[in-house]
Amino acid sequence: FEIELTSIATGDHCGPEVTAEAVKASIDATGSPLTDEALNAAKSADAVILGAIGGPKWGTGAVSSGTRHSQAAKRDGHIRKPSTVLLRLREPSRLISSDKLKYAKDDGSGFAMDTEPYSRMEIERVTRLAAHLALAENPPAPVWSLDKANVMATSRLWRKTVTEVMEKEFPQLKLGHHLIDSAAMLMVKNPRALNGIIVTSNLFGDIISDEASVIPGSLGLLPSASLTASPDGKSKCNGIYEPIHGSAPDISGKGIVNPVATLLSVSMMLKYSLQQPELAKKVDEAVRNVIEKGIRTADIGGSAKTAEVGDAVAKELETLLKK
Numbered sequence: 001f002e003i004e005l006t007s008i009a010t011g012d013h014c015g016p017e018v019t020a021e022a023v024k025a026s027i028d029a030t031g032s033p034l035t036d037e038a039l040n041a042a043k044s045a046d047a048v049i050l051g052a053i054g055g056p057k058w059g060t061g062a063v064s065s066g067t068r069h070s071q072a073a074k075r076d077g078h079i080r081k082p083s084t085v086l087l088r089l090r091e092p093s094r095l096i097s098s099d100k101l102k103y104a105k106d107d108g109s110g111f112a113m114d115t116e117p118y119s120r121m122e123i124e125r126v127t128r129l130a131a132h133l134a135l136a137e138n139p140p141a142p143v144w145s146l147d148k149a150n151v152m153a154t155s156r157l158w159r160k161t162v163t164e165v166m167e168k169e170f171p172q173l174k175l176g177h178h179l180i181d182s183a184a185m186l187m188v189k190n191p192r193a194l195n196g197i198i199v200t201s202n203l204f205g206d207i208i209s210d211e212a213s214v215i216p217g218s219l220g221l222l223p224s225a226s227l228t229a230s231p232d233g234k235s236k237c238n239g240i241y242e243p244i245h246g247s248a249p250d251i252s253g254k255g256i257v258n259p260v261a262t263l264l265s266v267s268m269m270l271k272y273s274l275q276q277p278e279l280a281k282k283v284d285e286a287v288r289n290v291i292e293k294g295i296r297t298a299d300i301g302g303s304a305k306t307a308e309v310g311d312a313v314a315k316e317l318e319t320l321l322k323k
């Protein structure tokens with residue numbers, strides 16, 4: 001099994017810091033955070049690992065509606081121009097949310113309205129993807145569908161469609177439903193109760209994923225994937241894999257950024273795009289063992305440097321692969 005890397009950030013290890021440096025170099029060298037050449041390479045790849053993008057140097061730009069962006073946007077109210085990189089790379093997965101935005105109305109009259117249209121086909125597609133991800137776990141994970149079916153018509157269509165698809169096509173999987181407000185409470189009270197795959201609509205997903213992101217205690221721990229699924233939701237996913245955090249300008253350049261989120265993004269890539277679930281498990285195990293041994297960066301109570309964590313994970317992985 002070989003992975004061909006068409007472009008790799010220079011530097012010692014794969015922490016977001018070095019990848020951010022590569023993007024910065026692209027802007028400085030070409031005037032663009034994502035050249036057409038880089039975009040084409042990404043489009044023809046099976047999967048893309050993306051580092052964090054953005055920083056005060058590039059000024060403010062339009063606010064993006066992307067899930068992982070929203071956390072930073074809520075905090076500081078602005079997003080930098082390199083965010084266009086994310087939008088261009090995520091184009092296929094952006095369609096649903098941009099469709100929704102077209103319906104936003106605010107004519108300055110003191111009355112504003114948003115609607116949330118969903119078609120059965122969209123819900124079927126995302127349900128199949130959720131089921132596909134649940135089946136990729138060993139043992140298969142439960143699927144939790146979150147909605148507001150007691151109030152919203154879209155949620156009633158959502159619940160009906162999810163239930164039908166799951167019962168008809170994936171009867172072997174456990175399906176549970178929660179109202180989004182009680183799920184938000186549960187996420188804080190007993191997050192393990194929602195272990196498995198969560199499938200929910202755009203806005204609820206945006207909010208609950210930010211809530212979930214603070215539970216492990218550091219943004220430096222959480223990987224993410226933006227997946228493009230085929231309508232049957234069963235075939236291989238193409239994806240962009242990235243840590244959920246930003247470029248952490250307050251600590252960058254000191255060698256103390258936690259590389260775990262990026263390492264776990266590699267594991268997700270192995271599992272979902274490269275069909276290497278066993279290898280993915282080994283990466284997860286290597287990361288877990290290193291954290292348990294106390295080799296941790298400062299954000300999770302340790303004193304190790306980014307490179308020390310990266311080296312330790314690589315060494316641990318080598319040992320696990322020899323077993």
Ligand code: NAD
Nearest residue numbers: 052053054055072080219220245246247248251257258299
């Ligand atoms: P941030 O995620 O960069 O940082 C928030 C806090 O978490 C900071 O205190 C930072 O030190 C800490 N942190 C983040 N990643 C860490 C890691 N791996 N290890 C240890 N600590 C970590 O969010 P921000 O400060 O709001 O944004 C900084 C820049 O990143 C902005 O320009 C923003 O637009 C950009 N951003 C990019 C993405 C992306 O590329 N997907 C996502 C969010 C923010």
